[in-house]
Amino acid sequence: MKKIYKFVFMLFILCASFLYAEERYEAKLIKKIYSFGTASINGTYYPFGNAISRLFSKNLKKLVTVAEPTAGSVANVNLLRKKQIELALIQSDVVWMAYQGSVIFKGNPFKDLRVLASLYSEKVQIVVRADSNINSLDDLKGKKISVGERESGSAAGAIQILEAAGLKNNEDYSLVYERFTKATELLSDGYIDAVYYVGGVPADGLVRLSERIPIRLLEIPEKVINQLTTSYPYYSKENIDNNSYKGHTKKVNTLGFKALLVGTTRLPSEEVFNILTVIYSNPKIMSDHNEILVELNKNDAIKGVDAAMLHDGASEFFMNQSRK
Numbered sequence: 001m002k003k004i005y006k007f008v009f010m011l012f013i014l015c016a017s018f019l020y021a022e023e024r025y026e027a028k029l030i031k032k033i034y035s036f037g038t039a040s041i042n043g044t045y046y047p048f049g050n051a052i053s054r055l056f057s058k059n060l061k062k063l064v065t066v067a068e069p070t071a072g073s074v075a076n077v078n079l080l081r082k083k084q085i086e087l088a089l090i091q092s093d094v095v096w097m098a099y100q101g102s103v104i105f106k107g108n109p110f111k112d113l114r115v116l117a118s119l120y121s122e123k124v125q126i127v128v129r130a131d132s133n134i135n136s137l138d139d140l141k142g143k144k145i146s147v148g149e150r151e152s153g154s155a156a157g158a159i160q161i162l163e164a165a166g167l168k169n170n171e172d173y174s175l176v177y178e179r180f181t182k183a184t185e186l187l188s189d190g191y192i193d194a195v196y197y198v199g200g201v202p203a204d205g206l207v208r209l210s211e212r213i214p215i216r217l218l219e220i221p222e223k224v225i226n227q228l229t230t231s232y233p234y235y236s237k238e239n240i241d242n243n244s245y246k247g248h249t250k251k252v253n254t255l256g257f258k259a260l261l262v263g264t265t266r267l268p269s270e271e272v273f274n275i276l277t278v279i280y281s282n283p284k285i286m287s288d289h290n291e292i293l294v295e296l297n298k299n300d301a302i303k304g305v306d307a308a309m310l311h312d313g314a315s316e317f318f319m320n321q322s323r324k
Helices: 002-028 045-059 073-081 092-100 153-164 180-188 204-212 222-231 269-281 312-322
Strands: 032-037 063-068 087-091 113-129 144-146 174-176 194-199 215-217 236-240 252-264 284-286 292-295
Touching: 032 045, 032 073, 045 063, 045 087, 045 269, 045 284, 045 292, 063 269, 073 087, 073 092, 073 153, 073 252, 087 092, 087 113, 087 153, 092 113, 092 153, 092 252, 113 180, 113 204, 113 236, 113 269, 113 312, 144 180, 153 174, 153 194, 153 222, 153 252, 180 194, 180 204, 204 215, 222 236, 222 252, 269 312
Parallel strands: 032 063, 032 087, 144 174, 144 194
Antiparallel strands: 087 252, 113 194, 113 215, 113 252, 236 252, 284 292
């Protein structure tokens, strides 16, 4: 009988010790870990997301974010909807389509989607070989065009721009869904005719491509630019300066989007306020090689963002900044 009592007593001590240790362990888990959806590791979103994540880890006491490579903007919307990520970088056109439930999200609006800030401009860059006979968008008829991965923002926007230029999808051209780095290789080797890319200028992949082969950037006609900027709030008129790439000697008119930092209504307002405080206290976002990826401008942070789509914490942050 004493052995039984002794066994029960030891079991009680063991369970009590385990519960105490578990309680101490739980007490130490004071930081939330958020997944941060970016895009392909070969583009700008992934290194930019990594740079921001390092800022958060260094400056936020209760939050750690981990930059996750994804297929791109459309994939990030779906991951946010499924609650598989908490933050994301998404093109402004894709955010607008998702919130409204239009175009590629027709009939499936995502009203819990919220914008934290507009971070920087991205430009549409349509690139062909300089030795090709492609000199305008009209010349893309019958051609193979790489538009990024299937769930990327680039793929969504390319079809809309080409249709505005009078080219019908699945009839006048063939889409190739391929990651950016692979696409530049395919263009260099002559397997595709054009690369459609949306991002900052100069884009590292296009810089490397222009050093291998002569390239040409196609201009988007003024009529198409006016049509799209009038019809859709997420487009802006942009240009690509001459000498942006080797052999590129002519300024080219094009369209642009904004890279948006996005979450959902699930994010607490206090966290959003703290996130934006960290970002705009460090406006020069650095890469792994200590090069400036993006220099943020607080004055442009909510330009073109529908007030209904702005997170409450972001509204409070930018209202507070305007009083200073």
